[in-house]
Amino acid sequence: MSSTPLTHTVLEPKVLYFGTPVSVISSLNPDGTTNIAPISSSWYLGRTVVLGIGxxxxxxxxxxxxxxxxxxxxxxxxxxxxxxxxxxxGRSPVPPGKREQYRYEPDKFTAAGLTCAPSDLVTPARVAEFPVHLEATVAAIHEPADDDFAIVEAHVVRVHVATDLVVPGTQYVDTDGWRPLMYVFRHYFELGSRRGRNFRADQ
Ligand SMILES: Cc1cc2nc3c(=O)[nH]c(=O)nc-3n(C[C@H](O)[C@H](O)[C@H](O)COP(=O)(O)O)c2cc1C
Structure with missing residues (x-):
């Protein structure tokens, strides 16, 4: 994009999904099985992760x-x-607002062709095929006024990274190998090429 000032249009987009990575949240069902659900509303600050959960x-x-x-x-x-x-x-019965587009599935791992792996420090299982797992405890749940979503504040207690994504002998993730799945206005993307590095990057 050029550095020339642009002409802008006032817009009312249905969603403001300009681009975040997809996460799949494992949580424990009352019967002890693990539910998994994709989300895109997440951000990180230190060891805190903030999730937007319906x-x-x-x-x-x-x-x-x-x-x-x-x-x-x-x-x-x-x-x-x-x-x-x-x-x-994983909710049964499916709430009226979701019935047209969603169906109840108690075993989402099998339905998606994914495999459970036990976690080290928390009860919900990890998704073995995915390269990064962040085990976390829930520190707070903030319910916003509109009732549709809660803001969940979680604290990461253990990080698992696929071994071939770790820079050997270091605690760094190989940024050349890591290909997050991005969600942009209900479309999936992968990242393009590196455009530079931050002045604080030490690797
Ligand atoms: C790519 C993607 C991103 C999504 N992002 C969110 C999100 O940020 N927050 C949310 O609550 N639901 C999100 N959803 C919808 C949930 O996955 C959906 O409501 C699902 O039924 C939740 O599963 P559960 O009822 O078993 O918890 C997203 C779905 C997809 C496919």
């Missing part, structure tokens, strides 16, 4: 009850598995 799904009551989760980060190549999870809910 109030009509199964994930929120699971997080409120169990106070832990795993944030699994798929790579771009896992887009088909994420989209297989997309029309599913």
């Amino acid at each position: 109030t009509s799904g199964q994930t929120l009551p699971n997080l409120a009850r169990e106070r832990s989760c795993v944030i699994n980060l798929p790579a771009a190549e896992h887009q088909p598995a994420v989209e297989r999870l997309a029309p599913l809910t």
Whole structure:
């Protein structure tokens, strides 16, 4: 894009999904099985992760009850598995507002062709095929006024990174190898090439 000032249009987009990575949240169902749900509303500051979780799904009551989760980060190549999870809910009966587009699925791992791996420090299982798993405890759940979404504040207690994505002998993730699955206005993307580095990057 040029550095010339642009002409702008006032817009009313339906969603403001300008681009965030997809995460798949593992949470523990009341029967001890793990529910997995894709989300795109997440951001990180230090070891804190903030998640936007819908109030009509199964994930929120699971997080409120169990106070832990795993944030699994798929790579771009896992887009088909994420989209297989997309029309599913672990909540039964399916709430009226979701009935037209979603169906109840108690075993989302099998439905999506994914494998459970036990976590080290929390009860929900990890998604073995995905390259990054963040085990986390739920520190707070803030319910915003519109009732549709809750803001969940979680604290990462263990990080698992696929071994071939670790720069050997260091604690760094190989930024050449890491290909996050990005969500932009309900479309999936992968990242393009490196455009530079921050002045504080030390690797
Ligand atoms: C790519 C993608 C991104 C999504 N982002 C969010 C999100 O940020 N927050 C959310 O609550 N739901 C999000 N959803 C919708 C949930 O996955 C959906 O409501 C699902 O039924 C929740 O599962 P559960 O009811 O078992 O918790 C997203 C779905 C997809 C496919």
